Amino acid sequence: MGLTPVGSLTKVERIDDKADHSIGRHVPVSRETAEVFGRPVGVGGSFAQRGHTDSRPAPAVRPPDPVLAEAFGRPDGETDSLQRDPLASYGAPVGNPKPEDPWRDPDSAPVLDHPALAVPVAGEPTLAGPKLGVRDVLFGNRISWWALATLAIVALLIGLAGGLLGRWTAEVAAPLHSNTVELKQSGGGGDAPRGQxxxxxxxxxxxxxxxxxxxxxxxxxxxxxxxxxxxxxxxxxxxxxxxxxxxxxxxxxxxxxxxxxxxxxxxxxxxxxxxxxxxDNVKDLTVSKLGNxxxxxxxxxxxxxxxxxxxxxxxxxxxxxxxxxxxxxxxxxxxxxxxxxxxxxxxxxxxxxxxxxxxxxxxxxxxxxxxxxxxxxxxxxxxxxxxxxxxxxxxxxxxxxxxxxNHPQIGINASSVRNERVLGAQVRNVVDGGAADRAGVRENDVIISFNNRTIESADELTVAVRTATIGENVPFTYWRDGRTFKGTITPGSD
CATH class of the missing domain: 2.40.10.120 (Thrombin, subunit H)
Incomplete structure (x- = not known):
């Protein structure tokens, strides 16, 4: 079917739905393929009929390769499974079995054993001994009373000596605070300036x-x-x-x-x-001394x-x-x-x-x-x-x-130029009839000296012109097409 818009409706055209049955036809099957994948002789459906015997010979299984049979075959004496017990130890001698643990055997008979907790037996009461003295506590009854008295006298003498020494040093050392200390300052050098x-x-x-x-x-x-x-x-x-x-x-x-x-x-x-x-109206002004x-x-x-x-x-x-x-x-x-x-x-x-x-x-x-x-x-x-x-x-x-x-000027605009050929102020334009025009300066000329001052930038040319005198000839040097020229120029007023 095809759809064609007409206004707000859609026209449906019917096309003959006769199918071309030639499209569903199979490609012819070769004889070799039919022998391998075809139905047996006498079988017309998808399943074989009961009692039908296949006339084709049974497939023969070739004996396995000896190497593969040794690697993947069953162990000797086993025919039920190809999987071995991972916990089995093949070829290991079987030892004497361990004695049975009755705690792990649920069928073991009950026996009597020692109780889990011992019953404490009360001991005989202990009688109180004699009281301990200072000597017993401090020295374990190993020092005599005369030795203790001697130690006490020595400690007393050391304390008295320390007290006397502290008193003596306190009287000899200077006091920390005092009202008699005077702090003196030098008289200085007066009001005269010190230093240049x-x-x-x-x-x-x-x-x-x-x-x-x-x-x-x-x-x-x-x-x-x-x-x-x-x-x-x-x-x-x-x-x-x-x-x-x-x-x-x-x-x-x-x-x-x-x-x-x-x-x-x-x-x-x-x-x-x-x-x-x-x-205005300020008297006694101090005027600066002007130098050179x-x-x-x-x-x-x-x-x-x-x-x-x-x-x-x-x-x-x-x-x-x-x-x-x-x-x-x-x-x-x-x-x-x-x-x-x-x-x-x-x-x-x-x-x-x-x-x-x-x-x-x-x-x-x-x-x-x-x-x-x-x-x-x-x-x-x-x-x-x-x-x-x-x-x-x-x-x-x-x-x-x-x-x-009024400032001196020569009638040009310039910019700095720095390259392997020249260094200076390059003329960008020249005012018609100006001082530079009258001196023969052209666009793209590079001024490298002005009024005996080396020019390496446009700013240096500006200050060189500003320091010149209006109406006086000034020597200058410029570069043009690889050659250097000298001339004079007369700055005018702006």
């Missing part, structure tokens, strides 16, 4: 300040130092960023004597991370002032561990600084809150502005960075004069 660091701290402490910024929901802390008797204070841009971006913020300067004075932002520069603030950062030597002692982690009036000491270290500073949620500083590296501890404070040499001269610390674990690991004072002063002067700064 102490002398530097005494000379600089009054010129270093702490900077607090407070809003309705936030608080920031940093450091700074006085650079002019009119009340101008130099610090980092990221220290005052929150106050610059929130007019409701309260900006205060805290001096070494804990005096708090309101301050105003004079100007700030996000490209160098520097800022100048000012306090170009004269710094690696290994020279320095002292960092600031308020790390809000702990104001803190000083740390160390050495200059490197110079001209390019350090990038990127914007974040708390600061809009986007700069690369040409830093002094020091192992003097610099932590959050030290930013903006002075880095001072052994002559109590400010040689840098504490700016950043490498603190991957949340604390100082001996890698702090400060902006050299020789680079900070021109920025401070420009901010005091105009409130803004």
């Amino acid at each position: 660091v102490a002398a530097v701290v005494e000379a600089v402490a009054k010129s270093a300040v702490s900077i607090d910024i407070r809003t309705a929901s936030a608080y920031a802390n940093g450091s700074g130092f006085v650079i002019d008797p009119e009340g101008y204070i130099l610090t980092n841009n990221h220290v005052v960023s929150m106050a610059a971006n929130d007019r409701s913020a309260k900006l205060e300067v805290v001096f070494s004597d804990r005096t708090r004075v309101p301050a105003r932002i004079v100007g700030r520069d996000i490209r160098t991370d520097l800022a100048v603030i000012k306090v 950062s170009d004269d710094l030597q690696i290994g020279e002692d320095v002292v960092a002032f600031g308020s790390p982690l809000g702990l104001d009036r803190t000083v740390t000491s160390g050495i200059v561990s490197a110079k001209n270290r390019p350090v990038p500073l990127k914007p974040d949620a708390e600061s809009d600084t986007d700069a690369v500083i040409d830093a002094i590296q020091t192992d003097a501890a610099i932590n959050p809150g030290n930013s903006g404070g002075p880095l001072v040499n052994g002559k109590a001269e400010v040689v840098g502005v504490n700016t950043a610390g490498l603190v991957p674990g949340g604390g100082s690991i001996g890698l702090g960075f400060a902006i050299p004072i020789n680079q900070a002063l021109p920025i401070a002067k420009a901010l005091i004069a105009d409130g803004k700064v």
Whole structure:
């Protein structure tokens, strides 16, 4: 039958159910198979008829192999079973049987034996003996009374001697507590500073300040130092960023004597991370003594002032561990600084809150502005960075004069390149008509020297350009297609 859908009904078609009987026919059986598996002659059903005898000869059983018969045959004298008794010992002589145990024989006769429990027999009563004395108890009546008296006298003498000795030592030894003891201290060295660091701290402490910024929901802390008797204070841009971006913020300067004075932002520069603030109507300000950062030597002692982690009036000491270290500073949620500083590296501890404070040499001269610390674990690991004072002063002067700064630039974007052929800052694009375009710089050129300074990364090129002078020719070297070229370039203003 077949089913064909028609609308919602089903049409049933009948197919002739005549069976093809040829399908059920058997394949012809060979003569050899019929002789083996066929019915005997004269048997037509599935069972043989009674009284029928098979005309086929009875099958003959061949004698077994002697080896198999020896291995699997019945033992001699046995015909009933092939299985042997696993507890039987064939061939072992039968010994004399053990005597029968009447306790294990349920048919044994009862006999009399000893009772299970012995009946105790009461003994004769014992008469009380004489009472024991001290000598009997302690020594078993083996020591005489004279010996006991002698021992008692010796013990008494030992006790008297111990008591007399204890009394004598108690009178000779010093008493544990006393009201006559006096504890004296040395007179010290007066108020004069002891040590080079102490002398530097005494000379600089009054010129270093702490900077607090407070809003309705936030608080920031940093450091700074006085650079002019009119009340101008130099610090980092990221220290005052929150106050610059929130007019409701309260900006205060805290001096070494804990005096708090309101301050105003004079100007700030996000490209160098520097800022100048000012306090008014403050008399007798101690102005910082400014040094020359170009004269710094690696290994020279320095002292960092600031308020790390809000702990104001803190000083740390160390050495200059490197110079001209390019350090990038990127914007974040708390600061809009986007700069690369040409830093002094020091192992003097610099932590959050030290930013903006002075880095001072052994002559109590400010040689840098504490700016950043490498603190991957949340604390100082001996890698702090400060902006050299020789680079900070021109920025401070420009901010005091105009409130803004013009930076030198050459009109390119670059990225660091390091491979087996060249090492430097690779030019990604060139501004049309810019200083680099006029100097013949092309895309993919690699600048390897600028203003007599080796360039090994894009950050080093950035600080080299920032330290150049606008409008003055600067020598530079670049690599192009396997060849090195020299030229001059005149930085412009941004």
